Amino acid sequence: FQYTELVQYVDNHTEEYVQALREWVAIESDSSNVLKRPDLHRMMETTAQKLRLMGGTVELVDIGEQELPDGQTLALPKVVTATFGTDPNKHTVCVYGHVDVQPAKLEDGWATDPYNLTDINGNLYGRGASDNKAPVLAWIHAVEAYQALSVELPVNVKFVIEGMEETGSNGLDAMILAQRDTFFSDVDYIIISDCGWISSRPALTYGTRGNCYFFAEVEGPKQDLHSGVYGGTVIEPMTDLIGILDTLISPSGKILIPGIREAVAPLSDEEWKMYQDIQFDMDSYKSKIGVTQLMYSNKVDLLAHRWRYPTVSVHGIEGAFSDPGSKTVIPAKVTAKFSIRQVPNMDPAMVKKQVTDYLNSVFAKRKSPNKLKVTMVIGAKPWLADTQHPLYEAGKAAIKRVFDVDPDLIREGGTIPIARTFQDVTGKSIIMLPIGGFDDGMHSQNEKMSRYNYIEGTKLFIAYLNEVSQINKTSV
Numbered sequence: 001f002q003y004t005e006l007v008q009y010v011d012n013h014t015e016e017y018v019q020a021l022r023e024w025v026a027i028e029s030d031s032s033n034v035l036k037r038p039d040l041h042r043m044m045e046t047t048a049q050k051l052r053l054m055g056g057t058v059e060l061v062d063i064g065e066q067e068l069p070d071g072q073t074l075a076l077p078k079v080v081t082a083t084f085g086t087d088p089n090k091h092t093v094c095v096y097g098h099v100d101v102q103p104a105k106l107e108d109g110w111a112t113d114p115y116n117l118t119d120i121n122g123n124l125y126g127r128g129a130s131d132n133k134a135p136v137l138a139w140i141h142a143v144e145a146y147q148a149l150s151v152e153l154p155v156n157v158k159f160v161i162e163g164m165e166e167t168g169s170n171g172l173d174a175m176i177l178a179q180r181d182t183f184f185s186d187v188d189y190i191i192i193s194d195c196g197w198i199s200s201r202p203a204l205t206y207g208t209r210g211n212c213y214f215f216a217e218v219e220g221p222k223q224d225l226h227s228g229v230y231g232g233t234v235i236e237p238m239t240d241l242i243g244i245l246d247t248l249i250s251p252s253g254k255i256l257i258p259g260i261r262e263a264v265a266p267l268s269d270e271e272w273k274m275y276q277d278i279q280f281d282m283d284s285y286k287s288k289i290g291v292t293q294l295m296y297s298n299k300v301d302l303l304a305h306r307w308r309y310p311t312v313s314v315h316g317i318e319g320a321f322s323d324p325g326s327k328t329v330i331p332a333k334v335t336a337k338f339s340i341r342q343v344p345n346m347d348p349a350m351v352k353k354q355v356t357d358y359l360n361s362v363f364a365k366r367k368s369p370n371k372l373k374v375t376m377v378i379g380a381k382p383w384l385a386d387t388q389h390p391l392y393e394a395g396k397a398a399i400k401r402v403f404d405v406d407p408d409l410i411r412e413g414g415t416i417p418i419a420r421t422f423q424d425v426t427g428k429s430i431i432m433l434p435i436g437g438f439d440d441g442m443h444s445q446n447e448k449m450s451r452y453n454y455i456e457g458t459k460l461f462i463a464y465l466n467e468v469s470q471i472n473k474t475s476v
């Protein structure tokens with residue numbers, strides 16, 4: 001294994017890697033904004049072209065259309081699949097990633113243009129830099145480094161890169177099911193690098209929460225009204241909506257929807273011990289996110305509520321007045337967006353019913369003439385891996401080689417909607433091998449990827465491919 005040469009190659013190509021990230025970040029591949037769909041299509045084509053130029057067998061898989069809330073349809077971004085090597089004597093890994101991003105506007109409070117990658121003190125700021133463009137590029141560059149030095153790839157490498165992850169991976173489940181016996185038939189392991197470390201220590205991730213995402217629409221008058229002229233005479237949709245939203249979770253974080261907490265698998269002594277052993281500084285966590293107080297004051301409770309208990313988050317209200325200034329309006333129709341992170345043994349289908357029934361009953365008590373409509377738009381299950389699997393031993397060895405430390409074994413509070421489908425449909429084992437920093441600000445203003453994590457992460461992937469090749473084919 002020519003590790004030293006490969007690492008040298010990476011170090012010599014750092015500026016090209018940063019430039020590649022700059023070009024990708026410049027594409028506003030926001031999957032939640034229908035107006036950005038042409039950019040998202042261009043992002044998928046750009047990704048495919050990069051893999052084609054490396055000589056991979058590349059396909060842009062058509063996964064159909066999505067239906068919009070107003071009933072119209074919109075073409076989904078194609079999924080990029082690529083194959084490098086088909087040697088039956090080698091393991092085959094499938095790297096999954098996404099190149100769509102969360103929305104971002106300068107006026108949200110970014111210090112720099114979110115779509116112009118900006119290097120400040122070794123941190124590369126831009127929307128999607130950490131989530132998930134740099135990790136996807138790092139994987140591609142890892143394969144490219146082997147090729148450039150004519151070092152034989154130790155495993156066959158496949159890629160599945162999608163463009164709808166941030167909105168629930170619409171269409172990807174069906175594609176995986178359809179290609180289970182073709183593209184995925186020879187895949188031994190699935191690798192995902194779409195999360196972050198919990199501190200400055202590298203980590204391996206063995207669980208993600210799922211997510212059930214809801215829209216709750218309250219509709220009243222036929223149009224917006226002057227609040228002075230009509231206020232006091234009509235039952236306002238926004239008041240109804242805020243009233244029912246306030247019944248979802250208590251100020252101390254207790255979910256009030258009947259049945260939700262009962263479904264949660266109890267925290268075992270072993271888990272408690274694992275969380276206890278994780279290096280995690282509550283004060284720097286607080287200062288990083290700019291709060292003076294957290295929901296829990298001890299490490300184990302905090303980590304457990306971040307990773308393996310459900311929570312309700314209210315994200316926004318469509319139709320509400322939210323511009324600067326002071327418009328005196330009664331909005332006629334408002335739609336709240338909220339989500340409930342899922343953990344074992346919750347079931348999204350059950351959660352959908354529990355939430356809908358509960359909100360309808362709370363709303364009924366208000367005796368409002370307005371109309372409530374609750375819909376669940378995403379129902380992603382949680383995912384959990386066996387940390388005893390050789391994939392994790394390989395991860396530890398690769399991290400030891402590159403960073404000379406033992407990794408934290410962590411879970412992730414966020415969701416990779418497709419992780420559970422990969423596991424259930426292909427029956428293959430998954431590892432999450434993050435390279436994002438703990439302070440990357442995914443989904444926030446000023447998201448960044450450090451040069452250090454990007455470049456050392458590329459070396460980690462190079463080392464990991466070699467470690468996976470050492471896994472005994474008969475042992476798994």
Ligand SMILES: NCC(=O)N[C@@H](Cc1c[nH]cn1)C(=O)O
Nearest residue numbers: 131165166167168194211414415
């Ligand atoms: N990097 C993973 C990520 O950010 N995933 C999103 C996916 C999602 C879940 N519900 C809607 N989108 C996340 O918010 O966890």
Ligand SMILES: [Zn+2]
Nearest residue numbers: 131132165194
């Ligand atoms: Zn992501």
Ligand SMILES: [Zn+2]
Nearest residue numbers: 131166442443
């Ligand atoms: Zn994300």
